Amino acid sequence: MSDIERHTIAVLVDNEPGVLARVIGLFSGRGYNIESLTVAEVDRANSLSRITVVTSGTPMIIEQIKAQLLRLVPVRAVHDLTAEGPAVERELVLVKMSGTGDKRIESLRLADIFRARVVDSTIESFVFEITGSTAKLDAFINLMKPLGLVDVSRTGVVAISRGGGKF
Amino acid sequence: MSTEQMNGAEMVIRALGDQGVDVVFGYPGGAVLPIYDALFMQNRLRHILVRHEQGAVHAAEGYARSTGKVGVVLVTSGPGATNAVTGLTDALMDSVPLVCLTGQVPTHLIGNDAFQEADTTGITRPCTKHNYLVKDVNDLARVMHEAFYVARTGRPGPVVVDLPKDVLFATGTYRAPETVEQRKSYRPQTEPDPARIAEAVELILRAKKPLFYGGGGIINSGPHACKLFAELIELTGFPCTLTLMGLGAFPASDKRFLGLVGMHGTYESNLAMHDCDVMINVGARFDDRVTGKLAAFSPHSKKIHIDIDRSSVNKNVRVDVPVIGDAAKVLEALILALKARRFTADQAALGKWWRQIGEWRKRDSLHYERSDKIIKPQYAIERLYELTKGREIFITTEVGQHQMWAAQLFKFEHPYHWMTSGGLGTMGYGLPAAIGVQVAHPDALVVDIAGEASILMNIQEMSTACQYRLPVKIFIINNQYMGMVRQWQELLHGGRYSESYTASLPDFVKLAEAFGAKGFRVGRPDEVDGVIKEMLAVQGPVIVDVVVDPAENCFPMIPSGAAHNEMILGPADKKSSGPVSEEGMVLV
Numbered sequence: 065m066s067d068i069e070r071h072t073i074a075v076l077v078d079n080e081p082g083v084l085a086r087v088i089g090l091f092s093g094r095g096y097n098i099e100s101l102t103v104a105e106v107d108r109a110n111s112l113s114r115i116t117v118v119t120s121g122t123p124m125i126i127e128q129i130k131a132q133l134l135r136l137v138p139v140r141a142v143h144d145l146t147a148e149g150p151a152v153e154r155e156l157v158l159v160k161m162s163g164t165g166d167k168r169i170e171s172l173r174l175a176d177i178f179r180a181r182v183v184d185s186t187i188e189s190f191v192f193e194i195t196g197s198t199a200k201l202d203a204f205i206n207l208m209k210p211l212g213l214v215d216v217s218r219t220g221v222v223a224i225s226r227g228g229g230k231f
Numbered sequence: 232m233s234t235e236q237m238n239g240a241e242m243v244i245r246a247l248g249d250q251g252v253d254v255v256f257g258y259p260g261g262a263v264l265p266i267y268d269a270l271f272m273q274n275r276l277r278h279i280l281v282r283h284e285q286g287a288v289h290a291a292e293g294y295a296r297s298t299g300k301v302g303v304v305l306v307t308s309g310p311g312a313t314n315a316v317t318g319l320t321d322a323l324m325d326s327v328p329l330v331c332l333t334g335q336v337p338t339h340l341i342g343n344d345a346f347q348e349a350d351t352t353g354i355t356r357p358c359t360k361h362n363y364l365v366k367d368v369n370d371l372a373r374v375m376h377e378a379f380y381v382a383r384t385g386r387p388g389p390v391v392v393d394l395p396k397d398v399l400f401a402t403g404t405y406r407a408p409e410t411v412e413q414r415k416s417y418r419p420q421t422e423p424d425p426a427r428i429a430e431a432v433e434l435i436l437r438a439k440k441p442l443f444y445g446g447g448g449i450i451n452s453g454p455h456a457c458k459l460f461a462e463l464i465e466l467t468g469f470p471c472t473l474t475l476m477g478l479g480a481f482p483a484s485d486k487r488f489l490g491l492v493g494m495h496g497t498y499e500s501n502l503a504m505h506d507c508d509v510m511i512n513v514g515a516r517f518d519d520r521v522t523g524k525l526a527a528f529s530p531h532s533k534k535i536h537i538d539i540d541r542s543s544v545n546k547n548v549r550v551d552v553p554v555i556g557d558a559a560k561v562l563e564a565l566i567l568a569l570k571a572r573r574f575t576a577d578q579a580a581l582g583k584w585w586r587q588i589g590e591w592r593k594r595d596s597l598h599y600e601r602s603d604k605i606i607k608p609q610y611a612i613e614r615l616y617e618l619t620k621g622r623e624i625f626i627t628t629e630v631g632q633h634q635m636w637a638a639q640l641f642k643f644e645h646p647y648h649w650m651t652s653g654g655l656g657t658m659g660y661g662l663p664a665a666i667g668v669q670v671a672h673p674d675a676l677v678v679d680i681a682g683e684a685s686i687l688m689n690i691q692e693m694s695t696a697c698q699y700r701l702p703v704k705i706f707i708i709n710n711q712y713m714g715m716v717r718q719w720q721e722l723l724h725g726g727r728y729s730e731s732y733t734a735s736l737p738d739f740v741k742l743a744e745a746f747g748a749k750g751f752r753v754g755r756p757d758e759v760d761g762v763i764k765e766m767l768a769v770q771g772p773v774i775v776d777v778v779v780d781p782a783e784n785c786f787p788m789i790p791s792g793a794a795h796n797e798m799i800l801g802p803a804d805k806k807s808s809g810p811v812s813e814e815g816m817v818l819v
Contacts, residue, residue: 077416086356
């Protein structure tokens with residue numbers, strides 16, 4: 065289908081046992097896509113957690129996803145950051161490289177261009193830490209592949225709206 | 232008073248009392264023994280002992296749907312909870328308010344595969360509106376009160392409260408309902424947006440071929456919503472059709488009622504759905520049994536959709552004016568706004584529309600071939616209706632052909648008198664539901680219109696009916712087949728009746744007697760009236776085995792994958808309409 069859209073949705077939930085299972089169960093039970101999902105407590109005093117989920121579907125499905133999320137009892141608010149205006153989206157990746165010689169030097173040079181940081185190093189390995197948009201991280205990982213990439217760990221997207229408004 | 236100390240089990244009983252609960256349907260077991268002990272030491276709360284936990288949930292559904300109150304279930308851990316799952320799913324699909332208390336192994340054993348342990352909150356998460364696992368006795372009172380609030384407000388539904396045994400023994404502080412603050416995350420919208428009301432009014436003012444399409448949401452909203460719905464129909468003079476769940480929301484005897492809509496709805500209802508120019512959906516959800524082929528569903532209409540559940544809007548059918556809110560509040564606002572605009576219908580257009588509907592009505596789509604040799608199932612149900620007309624009667628059903636015939640032929644004048652499993656289509660629903668209805672209305676006439684296959688799915692509940700002397704009447708339309716399965720096999724699978732015939736049915740008369748009830752059998756059309764009168768004269772529970780034509784099919788029918796204007800009207804009609812499309816075959 066041509067009218068598939070990708071949306072980043074922020075879901076504010078009561079931080080209680082089972083809440084993530086409710087959200088994930090909703091997506092799997094109703095056959096919605098999850099491209100990425102992150103979750104962490106953001107306000108301990110109010111026991112509030114923020115789930116950022118990147119999903120895709122037709123406009124009708126996206127509307128359903130939001131309505132279904134809002135129907136869950138522990139869900140306080142649902143914000144479609146893609147629809148509600150500009151938002152900043154970031155992801156963090158740890159990339160483990162192994163090797164010596166030219167490839168090692170080249171990977172370090174590219175890391176510098178991408179503003180990745182070295183967070184661990186041995187004589188024959190690096191771990192790079194890099195943040196950015198999903199597209200930038202994909203590009204970085206692709207460049208690293210022929211240079212001795214061993215493993216990748218990604219956080220998935222976190223996002224927040226631009227400007228002074230909430231969410 | 233509101234901060235008394237007591238143990239968890241006492242707290243459960245106390246909370247039920249404070250929530251106005253007078254009856255619980257349940258079955259004891261190891262994990263809930265403390266609650267049963269607390270139950271033993273009081274006499275305010277009545278307990279109905281069922282024979283299977285599924286029966287407890289359906290009984291609570293029958294109780295809830297015939298009273299508008301929250302039904303309460305009490306079952307033990309493990310198999311007690313898993314047996315309740317079908318009932319919970321049924322209640323979720325049909326928006327029935329329930330609170331189901333499940334026992335659980337002690338908190339320190341959770342996750343250890345202990346005896347009769349099941350991950351109840353995990354298993355019931357997708358089949359409840361919400362669920363709780365209480366790990367601290369001091370949370371228990373709050374959770375109990377919140378469970379009732381969640382179950383009955385917004386779009387009602389089942390709520391599970393899972394209670395580990397050590398929490399039931401622990402002592403803590405009880406809190407009364409009024410001291411529990413509402414959670415921020417759960418605030419159902421009941422008041423409609425005035426801008427949406429204005430848009431709806433504009434559409435109604437311009438309508439030339441309007442139609443009301445009412446559903447169970449009107450009944451869930453309450454008797455006041457049903458009154459307002461009738462008032463709006465009176466004010467506008469528009470025709471009205473109802474879904475399976477909506478029957479009773481508007482008096483069936485009213486000339487503006489076109490009958491049931493959907494797969495086995497009347498010709499006039501379905502063609503009016505197809506041809507209308509403004510559709511006003513009040514508390515229905517465009518279920519696939521109603522819409523048929525989505526691409527061809529009511530192609531020329533502007534659609535207004537009134538629903539308390541935002542997720543019901545634009546799920547299957549894209550609507551023009553969604554109005555989120557409680558049906559009563561929305562209907563009230565609509566009536567006020569229409570009166571403020573001095574509403575008068577376009578009489579010329581409406582007259583023409585009614586004449587067209589009159590033409591459709593002349594097809595008499597519920598007509599069937601009568602026989603004086605063999606009982607036609609429709610005849611049996613028709614006679615039951617005629618012979619009980621004027622009395623207050625509650626009807627429950629099982630699932631299948633008999634259910635559709637009951638929906639077509641019984642004329643419901645009032646809400647809360649029709650209990651059937653719509654969304655989930657649960658065979659075995661009718662008998663336990665009838666028990667729940669009878670518990671709520673001890674002196675009323677309660678009839679389960681059943682099929683011989685469905686009734687066997689929860690026949691053990693006859694024992695419950697007899698124990699409590701509940702005079703439920705079980706009216707079995709016995710065609711020896713799973714009739715609806717047989718009908719689909721005839722129409723879609725070349726008459727290959729794979730496993731739809733029950734070769735070894737019990738003798739239902741003897742079965743009734745074995746339970747301590749009365750049993751009758753009837754096989755001749757001229758004896759139907761007599762047996763119904765006999766059934767009605769019996770004080771206790773009765774099973775009537777009505778031996779009917781095994782080959783009868785339920786018409787009219789919109790074959791799966793077809794549109795409303797492609798109905799099959801009867802046996803003579805089916806050849807002309809050709810085989811069901813391949814797309815239609817894969818649909819349920």
